[in-house]
Amino acid sequence: MIRMPEIDQDKCNLCALCIAICHCGAIVIVDNRIQVMETEACGWCTLCEAVCPTGALTCPFEITLERR
Amino acid sequence: MPVETNILLALPYFSGLGATELENIKPMLFDKSIPRGDMIFMEGEPAETLYFLINGIVKLFKTSAQGKEQIISLARPHEVLNDVSIFGNGPNAVSAQAMTPIVIYGIKKDRLEAVLTQYPQVGVRIIRALSERMQQLLTLIEDLSFKHVIGRVAKILLENAADGDVPGHRLTQQEMAAMAGTAREVVARSLKTLEERGLIRLNRHRIVVADADALKEMIELEP
Numbered sequence: 001m002i003r004m005p006e007i008d009q010d011k012c013n014l015c016a017l018c019i020a021i022c023h024c025g026a027i028v029i030v031d032n033r034i035q036v037m038e039t040e041a042c043g044w045c046t047l048c049e050a051v052c053p054t055g056a057l058t059c060p061f062e063i064t065l066e067r068r
Numbered sequence: 069m070p071v072e073t074n075i076l077l078a079l080p081y082f083s084g085l086g087a088t089e090l091e092n093i094k095p096m097l098f099d100k101s102i103p104r105g106d107m108i109f110m111e112g113e114p115a116e117t118l119y120f121l122i123n124g125i126v127k128l129f130k131t132s133a134q135g136k137e138q139i140i141s142l143a144r145p146h147e148v149l150n151d152v153s154i155f156g157n158g159p160n161a162v163s164a165q166a167m168t169p170i171v172i173y174g175i176k177k178d179r180l181e182a183v184l185t186q187y188p189q190v191g192v193r194i195i196r197a198l199s200e201r202m203q204q205l206l207t208l209i210e211d212l213s214f215k216h217v218i219g220r221v222a223k224i225l226l227e228n229a230a231d232g233d234v235p236g237h238r239l240t241q242q243e244m245a246a247m248a249g250t251a252r253e254v255v256a257r258s259l260k261t262l263e264e265r266g267l268i269r270l271n272r273h274r275i276v277v278a279d280a281d282a283l284k285e286m287i288e289l290e291p
Contacts, residue, residue, distance in 0.1 A: 043272065050252065064230045066269075
């Protein structure tokens with residue numbers, strides 16, 4: 001499973017700015033809902049999160065300490 | 069797509085104007101569609117036209133002498149792209165690039181002055197919009213001048229990192245910004261700086277703390 005940006009449908013207003021800005025085509029509208037498709041092309045640029053006006057789309061980071 | 073009255077009404081400069089006023093102002097503006105990636109204007113060039121973003125996303129950025137790009141903001145629909153440069157009679161303070169296919173409305177400086185002479189109420193709305201912009205810039209100055217955001221970001225990373233079997237929290241840049249009391253853009257810049265210094269690695273959706281000791285030192289230096 002490839003980790004992808006997450007969508008909260010309750011917050012989404014379907015403005016589709018995330019679709020417009022996504023360079024890898026991972027974000028689509030299916031059945032009048034924003035869906036994020038799994039793709040290795042997603043480089044976690046976080047632009048979809050940056051442009052989302054309602055905070056519905058998020059790109060959380062896992063933070064880990066490097067093992068030595 | 070021609071200039072439309074209902075879209076003009078959604079722009080902060082013209083909201084609340086009557087139908088007759090809007091119909092008179094409409095011919096002063098032109099519309100333009102621009103493909104993703106194209107430049108709208110360049111930093112340092114004369115600012116001759118005021119632009120309103122109607123559809124899509126525009127990146128406003130500055131470029132350092134070393135060619136390093138610094139994003140000032142990502143403009144969303146109905147935002148004005150270059151009011152400060154237009155009203156300040158200066159060159160473009162930033163560059164603007166279409167991040168998606170976009171539609172903009174433009175109005176030449178001389179035509180804008182004619183609108184302001186004829187409809188002083190537009191001037192009041194512009195003052196209001198510029199005041200909001202100034203407030204945003206004052207907040208940014210405060211962030212950059214008085215707060216050592218990078219130290220706070222370092223602290224957030226250490227406090228939320230998974231360590232061995234202890235799971236860490238997953239955090240968005242927006243959440244880190246809220247925790248650090250700053251803007252998301254400042255967090256993004258701080259993470260980039262920490263990566264350039266070799267203290268962390270940004271590995272897609274993972275932030276790997278490569279040098280925890282150096283991060284701790286940074287927290288002590290910039291509490």
